[in-house]
Amino acid sequence: MRSKAFRYLWVGQSFANAGDVLYIVALIVAIYQTTGSAFQMTFVPFVITFSKFISSVIAPILLDRYTLKHLLATSQAIKTIFIFCLFFVVLKSVSFIWILFLLAALIAFLDGWAFPASNALVPTIVKREELMKTNGFLSTMEQSIQFTGWAAGGLVTALIQPEGTLLITGIFYLISTVFMYSIPFFHEKHVQQKSEQGFSTYIQQLSEGWKEIWRNKTLLQIQGINWMETIASVVWIAAIMYIFVDQRLHVREEWWGFINSAFIAGLIIASVILLKYHATYRTHQKKILILCGFGTACVTLAFGLNGIPILALVLSFLFGVFDQQKAVILQTLVQMKTDLNRLPKVYATQGAIAAFTFGLASLFSGAAVEIAGVRNIYIFASILLFISIIPMYWLRKNI
Secondary structure, three states: OOOHHHHHHHHHHHHHHHHHHHHHHHHHHHHHHHHOOHHHHHHHHHHHHHHHHHHHHHHHHHHHHOOHHHHHHHHHHHHHHHHHHHHHHHHOOOOOHHHHHHHHHHHHHHHHHHHHHHHHHHHHHOOHHHHHHHHHHHHHHHHHHHHHHHHHHHHHHHHHHHHHHHHHHHHHHHHHHHHHHOOOOOOOOOOOOOOOOOHHHHHHHHHHHHHHHHHOHHHHHHHHHHHHHHHHHHHHOHHHHHHHHHHHHOOOOHHHHHHHHHHHHHHHHHHHHHHHOHHHHHHOHHHHHHHHHHHHHHHHHHHHHOOOHHHHHHHHHHHHHHHHHHHHHHHHHHHHHOOOOOHHHHHHHHHHHHHHHHHHHHHHHHHHHHHHOHHHHHHHHHHHHHHHHHHHHHHOOOO
16 A cells, blocks of 8 residues: 555545546536526436446457556546546537537546546555555545535535636546556556457447456356446435425435535545455455345435435434445455456446446436335335345355
């Protein structure tokens, strides 16, 4: 963890993550100021998710042609160019709203490359016995940035307008790009020699990650867990939470912000605990994984049945604590149980499945709430989480 390569990676990734939060806040405000349409404002997450899905599907072709460092740094550099384009579009008050959505889609598209590259880079520059600790540290940094970024982004955008926030984002992206290109990284075994590519070769490249997950029993079980958890996670998106706060808790909309903050605080606390006691977690990860799986299911059920605002904060915090521990353990298992040369494509496949599943689940969640009611949506999510404990039990035999 003290290597120069890892230091450059986490610093560069931190600036990129901070920029991502600020740019989305600025983009949403800019679209609302331009159109006055709440629908077009809420269309932003859909565009981002769909673009990430397409990018994740084709990422394996690029992962065969370029090193992880080159792909990560270049995608960040191109994102920097696009964010400055977005800055000038907003600054000049261009009335063509489709340009904003196009640039948002392009930036999200590049994130689909960066996700598998950055995650697969970690086990190549960190010792195997430090992976749990490293993932806990990276998660702490990411969640801390998320926690402060959304609040700071709203405040900054209110003070200096969306164009000012986008300018700050561009500077953050530029700093991130410099750090990414500075990573002293020499692992290039996964890069193939460029040769004449046929259609069958492309199909083979695109399917390698899927095949690896299918034939690797551990990865298949982890994917099953992730798939069910992705569907269940839609109960925590803004649209569902807003309805829950209104219909179940009967409080004002700012309570959604309080509940979200409690959730992120739980993620941060869990990450800090993992960072401090990583050796204990590595030894007892089988029991902790199942305990956290059971915890997230119970807390989700209790949250959906609850009608007391203060208790909702406590339950949201607890969900964050359980969910984060489980996520870091599963992340570490993927890195340890996958060949380094295949790991980037596995992450690309996981990203594609997660984006597609979450996009569809989010799309249908609104209709499901109207038909079944918001309480029953949480009950359904808890049932999925209880079912996900089954592959966790199977997984413990392969750890």
